[in-house]
Amino acid sequence: MPGFSRILRRTLATVAAEATFPTSPSAAASYLYKERNFNRIVDQFKKSSALDHFRTKNGVYENVVRRLASAGRFDQIHEILDHQKGFRDIKKEGFVARLICLYGKHGMFDYARKLFDEMPQLECDRTVVSLNALLTASVNSKKFNENEALYTELPEKLGIKLDGVSYNVIVKGFCESGDFERALAMLNEMEKMGFSPNVITFNTLLNFLYRKNRPEDGDRVWRMMEEKGVAPDVRSYSSKLVGLTSRKKMKEAVELIDEIKSKGIKPDLFCYNSLIKGYANEGDLDEVKTWHKHIVKNTEYDPDKATFGIIIPLACEKGDADYAYQLCKDIFHLGCLIDPPTLQKAVDELVKQSRMKEAEEVRLLGRNNKYFRYILQVPATE
DNA sequence: GTAGGGTTAG
Numbered sequence: 001m002p003g004f005s006r007i008l009r010r011t012l013a014t015v016a017a018e019a020t021f022p023t024s025p026s027a028a029a030s031y032l033y034k035e036r037n038f039n040r041i042v043d044q045f046k047k048s049s050a051l052d053h054f055r056t057k058n059g060v061y062e063n064v065v066r067r068l069a070s071a072g073r074f075d076q077i078h079e080i081l082d083h084q085k086g087f088r089d090i091k092k093e094g095f096v097a098r099l100i101c102l103y104g105k106h107g108m109f110d111y112a113r114k115l116f117d118e119m120p121q122l123e124c125d126r127t128v129v130s131l132n133a134l135l136t137a138s139v140n141s142k143k144f145n146e147n148e149a150l151y152t153e154l155p156e157k158l159g160i161k162l163d164g165v166s167y168n169v170i171v172k173g174f175c176e177s178g179d180f181e182r183a184l185a186m187l188n189e190m191e192k193m194g195f196s197p198n199v200i201t202f203n204t205l206l207n208f209l210y211r212k213n214r215p216e217d218g219d220r221v222w223r224m225m226e227e228k229g230v231a232p233d234v235r236s237y238s239s240k241l242v243g244l245t246s247r248k249k250m251k252e253a254v255e256l257i258d259e260i261k262s263k264g265i266k267p268d269l270f271c272y273n274s275l276i277k278g279y280a281n282e283g284d285l286d287e288v289k290t291w292h293k294h295i296v297k298n299t300e301y302d303p304d305k306a307t308f309g310i311i312i313p314l315a316c317e318k319g320d321a322d323y324a325y326q327l328c329k330d331i332f333h334l335g336c337l338i339d340p341p342t343l344q345k346a347v348d349e350l351v352k353q354s355r356m357k358e359a360e361e362v363r364l365l366g367r368n369n370k371y372f373r374y375i376l377q378v379p380a381t382e
Numbered sequence: 383g384t385a386g387g388g389t390t391a392g
Contacts, residue, residue, distance in 0.1 A: 036392075058383080063390090071392050094383030101384070132384040168385040203386040211387090235387060242387090270387060306388060337391070 025053035029060040038068065042076045046083045055089050061102060069106035077103075078111055091124050097133035104137020109147075112137035128163050131155065135169045144173035164195040171201055175208035180217060183208070187224075197228065203235045210243030218243050234260070238270040245278030250287075253278055269301045276307060280314045288314060289323070303330065305337045312342050316349040324349055325358050332365045340366070 022028040028048035035041050045064055048054045068077045081099050089095040096119060103112035116134045119126050131154065138147040151170055155162055167190035174183035183205060187197050202225040209218035222240065225232065232240075237260045244253040253275055260267050272295050279287040288311055295303055303311075308331055315324040324346040331338050343366050350359035 038392080056383085066390075067392075070390085073392095092383080097384050127384095129384050134384090136384065163384095165385045172385070198385095200386045205386095207387060233386095238387065268387095273388080304388095305390085309389085337389085339389090 022048070023051075025051045025057065028054055029057050032060050032064055038071060038073055038076065041067075042080055045080045049080070049083060049087060052089075055084070055087060055095065058098060061098070062105075065102050065106065074106070074108060077106065077108065081111070081115075085122060090122050093119075093125055093127060093130050096122070096124050097130045100130060100133040100137050101140075104133075104140040107141045109137055109141035109143045112141070126158060126160065128155075128160050128166060131158070131160050132163070132165050132169055135166060135173070139169060139173040139176060142176065145177050162193065164190070164198065167193075167195055168198075168201050168204060172204050175204055178212075180205075180209065180214070184221075197225075197230065199225075199230050199233055199236065202230055203233075203239065206236055206239040207242075210239045210246075213243075213246065215243045215247065234265050234268050234271070237265065238268065238274060241271055241274045245274050245281075248278060248282060250275075250278050250282065267299075269295070269304060269307070272299070272301070273304075273306045273310065277310050280310045283314070283318075285314055285318050285320065285323075302334050302336070305339070308336070308338055309342050313345050316345045319349070319353075321349050321353045321355060321358075325355075325362065328362045328365060 022031045022044075025048070028044070028051060032041060032045060032048065035044065041064055045060075054060070064080065065077050068074070068080075081102060084090060084095075084099060096115065100112045100115055103109070103115065112134060116126070116130060119130065124130075131150075135150055138144050138150055151162060151166065154160075167186060171183050171186050174180070174186060187201065190197060190201075202221060205221045206218055206225075209215070209221060218240070222232070222236075225236070237256065241253055241256055244250075244256060257267055257271065257275065260271070272291060276288055276291050279291065292303060292307065292311060295301055295307070308327055312324055312327050315321075315327065328343065328346050331343075343362065347359050347362050347366075350356075350362065
């Protein structure tokens, strides 16, 4: 009875976890990454927060808050973040800025604002750092347009001067709300205030424009960046690549890859995946295979979830079951994440071609995935 | 410790 033994093992593991209450910050963190029960997570998170070093581990905070948010457990997000007020770090602005951002990432702007307003009572100084965190929270909560006062009136009211970071957040806000003209106007505004747009400012704009299919405006900003003597980095180029590949300008995209290299910049997985996506959109399985091989052989990167998510559906569509099957094995060999629907497509294609043994194998790989147990359907064999 | 890419495990 495999089902029963699994339940038994899980129960024993839980008992063991409770018995060996993690007292070191990193043990506490790794417990929280693994724990699946939200009530236990919240409880354990609050206890762990008492450990000084635990509170420096932003990764666990991000992870736990994100998981709670995707389960809609916003009360519990507030519960664990509000609990942080009981520790001395709450007097440190950087720590509070982190909390403000955490609220903002999941649409909880009102909580972010409340915490910002409470900072004086918490004996925590407010500078441009926490103001920027609040601005970021309003952008991430998509409340940017409603919150113009955050960058117009609030700085003056508190005697805080905006800095370059602030302007980059404001530019992002206008991009997110689709207002390219105001985003551009903000470049002039920031220069007037003595802050030069940097590569982050330009990348924010380029990413928005090329992704939203506005290549002419993208190229305009690119020229502006060159005029200002700001050197593009790999992220600038990968935005430009998206602009080319989404318009199926594959020849230019490949040339751009060479240009990147000639500048001494290493194209990263984002670049290669966008190239592969372009070829996949054209249904060109041969080119997709070529670039997949290129990643494996000539770069330091491993194909990732995004790569497989593009290639497997195409391989299935083209009826190349061998390739799809090989890719599925690669996923588990690399221990990488994959969307269940993608994997299901591979199973379906194998079944369609009556390759039941391989279909079953992929199904089992899905079930034993180290990150997640996928329940994949494969018709029972007679 | 606040700013830029595509996802993210209930």
